[in-house]
Each structure stands twice: as structure tokens, then as C-alpha cells.
Amino acid sequence: MMAVRSCLGVKFGVSGLLSQLTSSTRHHGSRPCVSPILTPQHRNTSSSSTSSKVKVDLDQNTGVAVMHMQSPPVNSLSLDFITELCISLEKLEMDKGCRGLIITSSQPKVFSAGLDILEMYGKSPERCGEFWKSVQELWLKLYSSNMVTIAAVNGSSPAGGCLMALTCDYRIMADNPAYSIGLNETQLGIVAPFWFKDTLMNTIGLRNSEMALQLGLLYKPQDALKVGLVDQVVPEDQVLPAAVKSVNKWLAVPEHARQITKSMMRKSTIDRLTSNREADIQNFVSFITRESIQKSLRGYMELLKQKKA
Numbered sequence: 001m002m003a004v005r006s007c008l009g010v011k012f013g014v015s016g017l018l019s020q021l022t023s024s025t026r027h028h029g030s031r032p033c034v035s036p037i038l039t040p041q042h043r044n045t046s047s048s049s050t051s052s053k054v055k056v057d058l059d060q061n062t063g064v065a066v067m068h069m070q071s072p073p074v075n076s077l078s079l080d081f082i083t084e085l086c087i088s089l090e091k092l093e094m095d096k097g098c099r100g101l102i103i104t105s106s107q108p109k110v111f112s113a114g115l116d117i118l119e120m121y122g123k124s125p126e127r128c129g130e131f132w133k134s135v136q137e138l139w140l141k142l143y144s145s146n147m148v149t150i151a152a153v154n155g156s157s158p159a160g161g162c163l164m165a166l167t168c169d170y171r172i173m174a175d176n177p178a179y180s181i182g183l184n185e186t187q188l189g190i191v192a193p194f195w196f197k198d199t200l201m202n203t204i205g206l207r208n209s210e211m212a213l214q215l216g217l218l219y220k221p222q223d224a225l226k227v228g229l230v231d232q233v234v235p236e237d238q239v240l241p242a243a244v245k246s247v248n249k250w251l252a253v254p255e256h257a258r259q260i261t262k263s264m265m266r267k268s269t270i271d272r273l274t275s276n277r278e279a280d281i282q283n284f285v286s287f288i289t290r291e292s293i294q295k296s297l298r299g300y301m302e303l304l305k306q307k308k309a
């Protein structure tokens with residue numbers, strides 16, 4: 001958030017902007033430009049950091065980090081997992097050597113199963129509030145990131161998993177009809193809040209969002225591509241290479257110009273949540289703790305178990 005605020009806070013006229021943009025050929029935003037000429041000490045420099053649920057590989061030559069979500073079995077977004085994701089994102093955002101981020105999954109067949117249903121079922125209002133605050137935090141960090149962000153969607157990505165992908169600048173999905181992506185909340189008897197809806201609408205437009213949200217649609221990769229929910233569909237083993245190719249394309253754009261444009265496009269959506277965070281938490285807590293909603297969630301969890309049996 002700090003980064004976006006400072007970015008939006010930059011006040012300059014056209015000539016100032018031009019000089020900023022010109023200087024971005026030397027300095028990309030507040031981050032130093034990575035020299036294309038590799039000196040011996042720059043060759044093959046990479047670092048890796050692993051917390052229990054998030055592994056980050058940063059290639060210091062290219063300034064691109066790959067964040068692997070590894071919270072078995074299905075990367076469902078629990079409070080602990082979200083906290084680890086937020087800490088990793090914060091570190092990368094502060095790291096001047098990191099300019100691009102690819103988010104992917106280490107779990108087979110699933111990018112992320114969305115919010116952890118167990119965090120919303122049978123929990124105290126206080127705990128639900130804490131959980132929802134962390135969901136807001138993750139969304140804010142991702143949606144306002146100064147980095148180029150690419151979702152390498154290598155498996156199914158319902159609800160909160162789809163939202164995570166939607167926060168990125170570009171989405172590449174594996175061409176496997178067994179996978180699906182979408183905001184399917186209504187199918188669980190719950191409602192995607194306004195900032196989920198806004199993020200979707202910003203991507204696929206009003207009419208498609210109306211249908212997607214009311215029907216709780218989960219799209220197969222080729223259908224997701226048609227509707228604009230993902231930007232590219234590639235063979236499964238090409239998801240990561242395609243993401244690397246894309247991130248380099250985005251990083252070739254002068255960084256100041258790209259970052260300011262991104263902020264400009266997303267600012268009103270971000271402001272809507274930042275100015276309503278507490279009310280949004282209260283809304284969530286009072287909605288999710290209703291007996292009827294708890295009943296829907298219980299039924300849905302039973303369905304998931306039955307599917308396995």
C-alpha cells in the first residue's frame with residue numbers, strides 16, 4: 001500500500017512526467033534497473049526463501065520471483081496461510097531487486113481452493129473478523145502491488161483462488177478441461193462481497209460478471225479465455241515458461257509509466273475497500289455467523305466429502 005500511495009502521491013505535470021519516464025530508462029520506479037550486461041558476480045544469482053506454506057525463488061538477474069503456494073492438500077486460504085502469503089509479499093514489495101512476481105501452486109491439480117471453509121464455519125465472531133481482515137489485507141497487497149504480477153494457474157481456482165488470480169496483471173491457465181476457475185460463491189449459498197465483484201467486473205465487464213456471479217459459474221480454461229477471465233491458455237507443462245515470457249514482456253515497459261498506469265486503473269476499486277474496511281468486516285461477520293449461512297456451509301462441506309466417497 002505504501003508503494004502505491006507514494007506512487008499515486010507523485011505530483012508532476014506533463015514535463016515532469018516525461019522526465020520521470022525518461023529517467024525510468026535508467027531507474028525503474030524506485031527499483032534499480034537490472035543491467036542487461038551480466039558481470040561475473042551477477043551471473044546465476046538467485047535466492048530462495050521458504051516458510052512452511054510459501055516458497056519464494058527470486059532470480060536476482062532478472063528481478064523475477066516465483067511464489068509457490070504449498071499448503072496441502074488444496075492451498076485453501078486459512079488465516080495462517082494468508083499471513084504467510086502477506087509476509088512474503090511485503091518482503092518482495094520492499095526488495096528493490098524484485099520487479100516481477102509469478103504466483104503458482106506446488107499442489108497437484110489445484111491453484112487454490114479459495115478461502116478455507118473451516119475458517120468460516122463454527123468460529124467465533126472475533127475469529128471470523130480476524131480472518132476477514134487478513135483476506136482484505138491479501139487482496140490489498142496483491143491488487144496494489146507495484147510489481148508486475150502474473151498468475152500461473154496450474155490447476156482449479158474457485159472463489160478466493162480465482163480472486164487471487166484476478167488481482168494479478170495477467171493470468172495464464174493450464175489447458176486441462178478438468179480444471180475450472182470462477183467466483184462460485186452463490187453455489188455455496190454465500191455472497192461475493194463488493195470488492196470481489198469489482199475485481200471481476202474490472203476484468204470481464206458488467207454483463208459477464210452479472211452472469212458469472214449470480215450463477216456462481218466455474219469456467220473451463222477455454223471458456224475462461226473466451227470470457228476474458230484468463231488471458232492465455234497453454235499446455236500444462238508450459239504454464240511456468242509462458243509466465244516467465246510474459247513477465248519479461250511487461251517488465252520491458254518503462255517502470256514508472258507502467259506503475260502509474262496500473263495505480264490509475266485500480267485506485268478507485270482499492271479506495272472503495274480501504275475507506276470501508278471496518279464496515280466490510282462487520283458485514284462479513286454478521287453474514288457468515290447467521291445460522292442459515294452456517295447451515296449452507298455445513299451442507300457444502302458434506303458435499304465435498306461425499307464427492308470423494
Ligand SMILES: CCCCC/C=C\CCCC/C=C/C(=O)SCCNC(=O)CCNC(=O)[C@H](O)C(C)(C)COP(=O)(O)OP(=O)(O)OC[C@H]1O[C@@H](n2cnc3c(N)ncnc32)[C@H](O)[C@@H]1OP(=O)(O)O
Pocket residue numbers: 073074076077109110112113114115116117118156158159160161184185188190191192193283284287288304305307308
Ligand atoms: C451481503 C454481504 C456479503 C458480505 C460478505 C459475506 C460473505 C462471505 C463471502 C466469502 C467469500 C468466499 C470465498 C471462498 O473462497 S469460499 C471457498 C470456495 N471454495 C470452493 O468452493 C472449492 C471447494 N473445493 C473444491 O471444489 C475441490 O476441493 C477442488 C479445489 C476442485 C479440488 O478438488 P480435489 O483435488 O478433488 O480435492 P478434494 O475435493 O478431494 O479436496 C481435498 C480436501 O480439501 C478439502 N477442501 C477443499 N476445498 C476446501 C476449502 N475451500 N476449504 C477447506 N477445505 C477444503 C476437502 O474437503 C478435502 O478434505 P478431506 O481430505 O478432509 O476430505
